[in-house]
Amino acid sequence: MKKRGRGMACMWYPIGFTVAANPSSAVVKLDEDGTATLLTGTVETGQGSLTILAQIVAQELGISTDDVNVVSADTDSTPMDTGAIASRTTYVTGNAARLAAEKVKLMLFDVVAPLLNVKPNQLEAKDHRIVVKGFPQRNMHIGDAANHARTVTGEPPIGSASFNPATVALDPETGQGKPFGTYVYATQIAEVEVDDETGDVEVLRIVASHDCGTPINPMLVEGQVEGGISMGVGFALQEEILFNANGVQINPNLTNYIMPTSLDMPEVEVDIVDNYDPSGPFGAKGVGEPTLVPTAACILNAIYNAVGVRITSLPATAEKVFNAIQAKRNAEPKQITA
Amino acid sequence: MDKTVDKNPKVAEKVSPAETILKEPGILREPVAAPLVTYPIEVVIPKARQQTPAVGQRATRLDGRLHGLGQTGYIDDMTFPGMLYAKIRRAGVASARIKSIDTKEAEAMPGVMAVLTGKDVPNNSFGPSIKDQPVLAYERVFHAGDGVVAIAAVTEQIAAEACEKVKIEYELFTPVLDPLESLKLETPGVHAPSANIYQKKFIKKGDIEKGFAMSDHIVEGHFTTQMVEHVPLEPHATIAMWDANGRLTVYSTLGRITLGRADLASTLGIPISRVRIVATIVGGNFGGKNEITTEPVLALLSKKTGRPVKSVFTRPDEFIASTTRHPLIMDYKTGVTKDGRIQARKLRLVLDGGAYCSWSETTLSKACILSAGPYNIENLYAEAYVVYTNKTMTGAMRGFGAPQVCFAYESHMDDIATLLNMDPLDIRLINAFHEGSISPTGQKLQSVVVKESLLRAAERFGWNGKGSTAGGSKVLPKEITSGTTVRV
Numbered sequence: 105m106k107k108r109g110r111g112m113a114c115m116w117y118p119i120g121f122t123v124a125a126n127p128s129s130a131v132v133k134l135d136e137d138g139t140a141t142l143l144t145g146t147v148e149t150g151q152g153s154l155t156i157l158a159q160i161v162a163q164e165l166g167i168s169t170d171d172v173n174v175v176s177a178d179t180d181s182t183p184m185d186t187g188a189i190a191s192r193t194t195y196v197t198g199n200a201a202r203l204a205a206e207k208v209k210l211m212l213f214d215v216v217a218p219l220l221n222v223k224p225n226q227l228e229a230k231d232h233r234i235v236v237k238g239f240p241q242r243n244m245h246i247g248d249a250a251n252h253a254r255t256v257t258g259e260p261p262i263g264s265a266s267f268n269p270a271t272v273a274l275d276p277e278t279g280q281g282k283p284f285g286t287y288v289y290a291t292q293i294a295e296v297e298v299d300d301e302t303g304d305v306e307v308l309r310i311v312a313s314h315d316c317g318t319p320i321n322p323m324l325v326e327g328q329v330e331g332g333i334s335m336g337v338g339f340a341l342q343e344e345i346l347f348n349a350n351g352v353q354i355n356p357n358l359t360n361y362i363m364p365t366s367l368d369m370p371e372v373e374v375d376i377v378d379n380y381d382p383s384g385p386f387g388a389k390g391v392g393e394p395t396l397v398p399t400a401a402c403i404l405n406a407i408y409n410a411v412g413v414r415i416t417s418l419p420a421t422a423e424k425v426f427n428a429i430q431a432k433r434n435a436e437p438k439q440i441t442a
Numbered sequence: 443m444d445k446t447v448d449k450n451p452k453v454a455e456k457v458s459p460a461e462t463i464l465k466e467p468g469i470l471r472e473p474v475a476a477p478l479v480t481y482p483i484e485v486v487i488p489k490a491r492q493q494t495p496a497v498g499q500r501a502t503r504l505d506g507r508l509h510g511l512g513q514t515g516y517i518d519d520m521t522f523p524g525m526l527y528a529k530i531r532r533a534g535v536a537s538a539r540i541k542s543i544d545t546k547e548a549e550a551m552p553g554v555m556a557v558l559t560g561k562d563v564p565n566n567s568f569g570p571s572i573k574d575q576p577v578l579a580y581e582r583v584f585h586a587g588d589g590v591v592a593i594a595a596v597t598e599q600i601a602a603e604a605c606e607k608v609k610i611e612y613e614l615f616t617p618v619l620d621p622l623e624s625l626k627l628e629t630p631g632v633h634a635p636s637a638n639i640y641q642k643k644f645i646k647k648g649d650i651e652k653g654f655a656m657s658d659h660i661v662e663g664h665f666t667t668q669m670v671e672h673v674p675l676e677p678h679a680t681i682a683m684w685d686a687n688g689r690l691t692v693y694s695t696l697g698r699i700t701l702g703r704a705d706l707a708s709t710l711g712i713p714i715s716r717v718r719i720v721a722t723i724v725g726g727n728f729g730g731k732n733e734i735t736t737e738p739v740l741a742l743l744s745k746k747t748g749r750p751v752k753s754v755f756t757r758p759d760e761f762i763a764s765t766t767r768h769p770l771i772m773d774y775k776t777g778v779t780k781d782g783r784i785q786a787r788k789l790r791l792v793l794d795g796g797a798y799c800s801w802s803e804t805t806l807s808k809a810c811i812l813s814a815g816p817y818n819i820e821n822l823y824a825e826a827y828v829v830y831t832n833k834t835m836t837g838a839m840r841g842f843g844a845p846q847v848c849f850a851y852e853s854h855m856d857d858i859a860t861l862l863n864m865d866p867l868d869i870r871l872i873n874a875f876h877e878g879s880i881s882p883t884g885q886k887l888q889s890v891v892v893k894e895s896l897l898r899a900a901e902r903f904g905w906n907g908k909g910s911t912a913g914g915s916k917v918l919p920k921e922i923t924s925g926t927t928v929r930v
Contacts, residue, residue, distance in 0.1 A: 112866055112905070113852035114896055116816035116875065117844055122807040147697050148505060149727035155503045162496035169501040170491040177721035179703045187698030188724075189732050189838060190804075231494045274807075279645030279824070280884040283811055289875075289892040291899040313899035315891045323500040332840070335728070339845060344668040345766060351536030351617040351832050352586045356761030363673055375898050381889040386497050389889070397844045401852035405866065408856060417666040418849060 106297050109410025113401030114291040117394040118284035120192040120269045127268035128197040129183035132204040134261040138247030139171040145185030146197050147177040152324040153193040159320050160198045160385050164205035166229030191390040198385040199267035207263025215253045216244050286381050288389050290314040292398040296406040303426025307370040317381040317389035326374045329395045333372050336399020338364045341419050514723050517679035518754050528743050528753040529601035530589040531608050536617035536832040538583040544609040553600040556746040558592040564711035572799035577738045585797035585832050587762035594743040594751050617832035621794040624829040632830035641803050643810040645824040645882050653786025653821030657777025661858050665772045665850040676725025677760045682740035683750035691718045692737055697727040702734050709738040729838035730764050765837030768805055769794040770846040774854045782862055782869045787819050791826040800837030802828045809843025814882050815851035816892045817873040822882050867900050
């Protein structure tokens, strides 16, 4: 018989490296038509991080995402970056990119202020223009400002900056210290169906409520959550590298190492928890790794809820679940019929 | 590698590579370049990419159109004039001393241009925190995926065939495979004289004994997790080439080019400024591409031959020769009051570190720091060890130990809820961090929303109290929720 169950798991996860410095640098240049180029040493690994960085630079300069060209991942032409690791790109590289763009913006304010008869601190960058705060009709197009900087004052707008999360080393005896700049939080709840005759588990649905600070791009947050859950389903139920007695892998191929496919994916409902972290770029933190952290835990709790067996070793393969159900039945007192 | 091709006797005959290609046009993997296709350049730019303010927009990705049209250039799509292909012969034994390597027959094969072994590598060790990993095995083999001989040839098939012709004699040792065995002092050192426990972490907070004394119930749990692979769609791929000024350019699937360049320069014994690394759009990383793998091997083969050299991992290479996720053995003991407040928690984590350190240090730290869960626990003692075994190296993988400890602390939490006959949501809300909570390492936490995420997920899911149903779930009989638990 197929039995349904539900289970939850919550988690916390840090952004960036444990204590160790993990800086990022960035360079931003603005051209005379008001479009920008970002140079970054991070690498796009499929998660959309370069788009996120473009959005951050665009936000700081008051231009659109499409106005920012991103040059990345060449040690000859891009500045130092600790790389696409530890869910750090939005937070650490994003902060560096924002700071570099801010320098460009402040250069433009210095150029534009005398032209609009105001002080630089009375200006803001908004909707492709440098605008006097409170007097939107007094403005200059950001491209004209950049052109003026280049051809009249002789200061082409370019800025570079670095960022490294603030940490304090851990005491080796007690582990006390401040290992990370910030953390994110999440809860996932799974509904599963367990066949108690075969032990087969199907994950029907997962609701995932994730904190990432400000979602710079909600669509890319959703993509990360869906990808993380697919990895979590494999970790919970299927994937395992097996060794023979001599320490040699016996299933190093995708025929015998079972990965979840689209057919194994549950319905995923992504919920982004409202939050703002003052240390992140525009309040953003990150979301890459945390998306998979609670998945196996909530699925295993749902299996327990469905059939009353606690699987304590991953993965919860059909064989393992079946054996546990059998063991539980054998342990229960026999019902004697009248 | 296609085995049927590999064993084709015709390929093994002494014929020139050109003749082989002519005779067997279908079987050879010829250089692949992206097909010449033209597309209209008038691109429709989605509105979300054009709007201001930019933050918060559902902007489509810069690379989305290229992916959609199949125009993204991955390393396997790239080719250079005169480019060679490299293959690596792997040990296939978990622990051994290399008695001899005979490469004569391989070198004599037509089309084979260079053969490389561990003794040819200028500085044959690297690693992100402990430099314990050889580029190619030298004298000793520490796990079955260790590369022993690398061969560059005019085709991938000839390189693979030549690898099979290398004769290697081993003196086999009993491998250390069980991390709990490795933990024991009497177990022979995998990297003797270095100890098998190569990193330790401790967290001590409050008074653990006092906490247990204040508790109404003590709950224990033992949990284990398995080794898994990242399985990126694009396997590790590299092309290395030198220019006439002695400057090296490497196209690589590395996710961390700054570190990769420094490690590569160090293994080759050349200044960092002579190395350029270009990372293409990477087809999935998940932590598996955070350190160099074949880059030094290809650089040296390219130097020997004066030609560009490419290597693309096969799927088996990806499993046996790249990093994997740490298996964990986790023991939890928690003291709780009858109303569900956690008073004390004691736990131990043992990480199977595999043959080399790789990113074990940061995995150990994160696992240990996160191991108590997002809960206010005044009295905590956590100890964590990572040990060497003669298994595939474990390293960075999405979550750095967190999915493993989350499985343990959240299964344990539900066990506690079951014992106290509490709703899993309620026990979490009672204990969860709040704004300003002090973490196990004594850090004051900011922007904490764990309770909000619990409540929002519960509302969205339709979680309505203990033993209730969601989406037509079966109501659990009381005796199961609070009764026998079978442990596997």
